[in-house]
Amino acid sequence: MAKQTVAILGSTGSIGRQTLEVVKHLGLTVEALTGYNNMALLARQVSETEPRLAVTSTAQKAMELKKLLQEEGSWMPEIMYGAEGFRLAATMGSAGMIVAAMSGVAGLDPVLAAVKAGKRIALANKEVMVVAGQLVCALAEAHGSAIFPVDSEHSAIFQCLNGRTLTVAGTAKGAAAETARQTGVTIRRLILTASGGPFRGFTKEALATVEIEQALRHPNWEMGKKITVDSATLMNKGLEVIEARWLFQVPSSRIQVVVHPQSAVHSMVEFVDGSILAQMGQADMRQPIQMALTWPRRLKTCGRYLDLIALGQMTFEEPDHENFPCLRLAYDALRTGGTMPALLNGANEGAVAGFLAGKIGFRDIPKRIAAAMEAHQVVEKPKLSDLLAAGEEGMSRVLGK
């Protein structure tokens, strides 16, 4: 089998860096890399992997990158910046797999471009599915674009379903899509596991005074700042419920969240015959990243193996909805549908940015999102422009503009 060629959108981030480790381990070819602010790291990645294209945020950043590469006497790719550059990276003919690892709604435009170009996409950027899951899935089927989940929970479910999901098989139409549909009918519930984050067990009073630094200290995973705060509020799990709804075409009433602090079971599928399949492993994103890149082949990992004896025990408990209302807000948004999930996502991005800037407290995050949702006039059958507008509305409402 020919070696996979990849374009990595968001290569300077946590998922991007781990993708590059996997790419190196598997000996794959890098066609494009994109960063945003961190040009020193992007320059290092470019000189190591020699892609054809490197993309960044602005003309100034592009100059900075070029200068760094010149100073090092390094390989010089084509350098672009802004939306056009990100779109090109997402659609390059020479890239067999697009890794979508930007954070936030910024990834939506390039992912839509990749979907319309019929690309195979390894999707980490969950906000894309939260904002426009229905649209992305419909376009993926129409253009024959296969979406492989990178988020560990969704990768776990994907593996439990043996890859027979519509977002992959649906693109092949015919027999494969039919098998995927039949597999879908046999699912009773998807069970997403959540670590519970750094504040599991905290009281309302204790939560009122938590500091930014505490929220950024996740017990089991090393991730970018936004998703780390989302994990502390449980909004991350809420976003993942929405992501699962679209990736696996299962309604929210059949998606359960259980808190599993050991993060050894990455998620489960309960079938109608009472059987539950779980996928387990180390809490190490390189496993799901590699799965998305090599599916259906399983190759040796560059990560660690799970030691069950050292793990000792596993526990499962109900999420604390009272102290962590974000999870319920996400279920509410999904049930309401239309533009509400996009509004929720924008409000959350705004609230997390406000929290990280020290402008609002931890407990204000759900309060402000709930107020923004209350004030929103839902568009029931939204166009892309409605979804984007709802996101912007959510963001400006929480920031009190």
Ligand code: NDP
């Ligand atoms: P990071 O914040 O670490 O990385 C984000 C990446 O996107 C960086 O390369 C950053 O560039 C780039 N970027 C930031 N803003 C923009 C923008 N406006 N336009 C274009 N590029 C931009 O995030 P993570 O790697 O943690 O997460 C990436 C995605 O994967 C998120 O959607 C997250 O929810 C999801 N995910 C992450 C997991 C994890 O373990 N980290 C697990 C599961 C899902 P630069 O750094 O150069 O500024």
Ligand code: MG
């Ligand atoms: Mg996850």
